[in-house]
Amino acid sequence: MLTKLHFALVLLLRYKNKHLLLFFLMSFLVSVVSSVFFISSSLQKDIAQTLDAQADITLQRFEAGRVLNAPQSWVDDALDIEGVSQAQGRVYGMHFYEPLEEYFLVYGVDLYDTQVVQELQKVVDTLDTEKFLERKNMLIGSGVKRFFDEFAYTDYYIFRPPDRSREKIYIYGVLDKQTDVLSNDMVLMSMQNAKKVLGVEDDFVTDVVIKVANPKELTTIVNKLKMLHFNVRIITKEDIQRYYKNIFNYKGGLFLALYIVTLLSFMLILYQRYSLTKSDELQEVAILRLSGWKIDEIVWLKLFENFVVVVSAFMSGVMVAFVYVEFFGGGVLQALFLGDENLHMCTSLSVDFDSASLFGLFLFFTLPYLGAVVLPLYRATTKDAMEILR
Amino acid sequence: MSVLVRRFLVGFSAFFLSFFMLLSTPYSQTRADKLSAMSHITQLPSLSYLSGYLQQRVALYRDSSSLLYPNMLQESKRDFVYAY
Numbered sequence: 001m002l003t004k005l006h007f008a009l010v011l012l013l014r015y016k017n018k019h020l021l022l023f024f025l026m027s028f029l030v031s032v033v034s035s036v037f038f039i040s041s042s043l044q045k046d047i048a049q050t051l052d053a054q055a056d057i058t059l060q061r062f063e064a065g066r067v068l069n070a071p072q073s074w075v076d077d078a079l080d081i082e083g084v085s086q087a088q089g090r091v092y093g094m095h096f097y098e099p100l101e102e103y104f105l106v107y108g109v110d111l112y113d114t115q116v117v118q119e120l121q122k123v124v125d126t127l128d129t130e131k132f133l134e135r136k137n138m139l140i141g142s143g144v145k146r147f148f149d150e151f152a153y154t155d156y157y158i159f160r161p162p163d164r165s166r167e168k169i170y171i172y173g174v175l176d177k178q179t180d181v182l183s184n185d186m187v188l189m190s191m192q193n194a195k196k197v198l199g200v201e202d203d204f205v206t207d208v209v210i211k212v213a214n215p216k217e218l219t220t221i222v223n224k225l226k227m228l229h230f231n232v233r234i235i236t237k238e239d240i241q242r243y244y245k246n247i248f249n250y251k252g253g254l255f256l257a258l259y260i261v262t263l264l265s266f267m268l269i270l271y272q273r274y275s276l277t278k279s280d281e282l283q284e285v286a287i288l289r290l291s292g293w294k295i296d297e298i299v300w301l302k303l304f305e306n307f308v309v310v311v312s313a314f315m316s317g318v319m320v321a322f323v324y325v326e327f328f329g330g331g332v333l334q335a336l337f338l339g340d341e342n343l344h345m346c347t348s349l350s351v352d353f354d355s356a357s358l359f360g361l362f363l364f365f366t367l368p369y370l371g372a373v374v375l376p377l378y379r380a381t382t383k384d385a386m387e388i389l390r
Numbered sequence: 391m392s393v394l395v396r397r398f399l400v401g402f403s404a405f406f407l408s409f410f411m412l413l414s415t416p417y418s419q420t421r422a423d424k425l426s427a428m429s430h431i432t433q434l435p436s437l438s439y440l441s442g443y444l445q446q447r448v449a450l451y452r453d454s455s456s457l458l459y460p461n462m463l464q465e466s467k468r469d470f471v472y473a474y
Binding site: 002005006009010013042045046049050051052053054055088090092107109115116119120122123175176178179181182183186188209308312315318319322323326348350351352353358 | 391392394395398402405406408409412413415417418420421422423424425426427428429430431432433
């Protein structure tokens with residue numbers, strides 16, 4: 001056994017240039033697909049984290065196919081329904097910066113709510129609410145910060161509400177970069193300022209979010225809300241989850257389809273190369289047959305030799321991808337999922353992956369490779385060795 | 391056991407071990423807490439995540455849904471052709 005292992009290693013060293021070339025090529029292929037896999041699964045984890053904290057129901061006023069601002073009284077209407085544990089009105093909307101066609105997501109927060117302040121202190125290091133409320137201040141996401149820096153809005157930014165007034169809002173701080181997936185284009189300000197900037201009237205909110213104490217009562221509560229107002233659109237957390245899953249599957253699937261084409265082409269080249277009757281490998285097999293090696297011994301030898309190459313390449317590729325995503329944020333590949341149309345986003349990532357999927361990738365990668373290499377060699381063992389050598 | 395085999399076994403085991411050690415790096419809890427906090431504050435699905443095309447569509451949609459914006463988007467035919 002050890003002698004054969006030694007022989008296999010000697011063979012590996014003998015053809016090290018060929019094996020190294022294959023190793024680098026395969027490592028590159030694996031690292032690209034693993035990077036996409038890691039980025040996709042990490043973003044899915046991020047999104048799952050955010051969706052867990054979301055309200056169960058979003059209630060919008062929907063008339064004539066358009067979303068309109070909802071009356072503040074809808075919050076009280078929702079709270080009157082049995083089973084609703086929390087309901088709050090949200091004020092948010094897009095501020096359009098016309099010269100560059102960029103959008104900021106303006107969001108109003110209730111800074112008198114202690115729970116909101118506690119959560120805010122987790123994402124802004126130096127938040128002092130009293131100081132924040134002293135004048136018109138705002139907290140901005142990393143993408144907005146880059147935009148403001150580029151156009152020299154270092155201290156404040158002047159919004160132009162629909163009533164043609166000017167709202168000068170000072171930059172108080174920047175939201176943590178780790179929350180970029182959520183906050184890249186976000187501008188947080190007090191509820192009153194947000195209403196002013198977005199032109200939302202005093203007794204109105206953008207929509208109403210509702211939390212339900214018992215998930216089993218969700219359908220009943222949705223029905224009650226529909227009975228309460230006919231001009232509503234109700235979006236549940238499941239709808240949003242399904243929507244995100246579709247986007248991930250679509251984008252991941254598109255990439256996978258392209259990758260499969262590349263991988264198949266690679267395997268085809270390998271298969272053709274190893275099928276050539278004058279290849280070194282076939283002549284080596286013929287010599288081993290003439291030296292008295294059995295067919296299964298030769299197959300195992302070749303399997304081992306290539307298995308070492310393919311497993312090392314797979315592990316190296318995955319390790320490179322892991323480092324690339326975890327420490328360098330996935331670079332350009334990130335744009336596959338995050339897009340770059342609005343404010344540029346280059347968020348950090350923390351890898352989270354499913355071991356079963358990685359194992360699936362391993363099988364998907366190694367089995368075709370071993371098949372493409374070992375099958376032609378196996379066929380050669382059954383041929384006349386002298387004929388191959390001739 | 392030959393020196394070559396021993397070196398191979400040691401080297402491959404070390405490689406294997408480092409592979410699993412690297413991959414066992416857990417998802418950052420700090421990141422999870424911060425994302426969760428941000429989500430609690432806004433209760434918004436992560437609009438930043440939406441890729442370019444979708445984001446553009448969402449923006450157009452919201453514009454047309456009479457949320458009053460400072461500068462109403464001037465939607466020319468060319469813009470729509472480009473968007474599609």
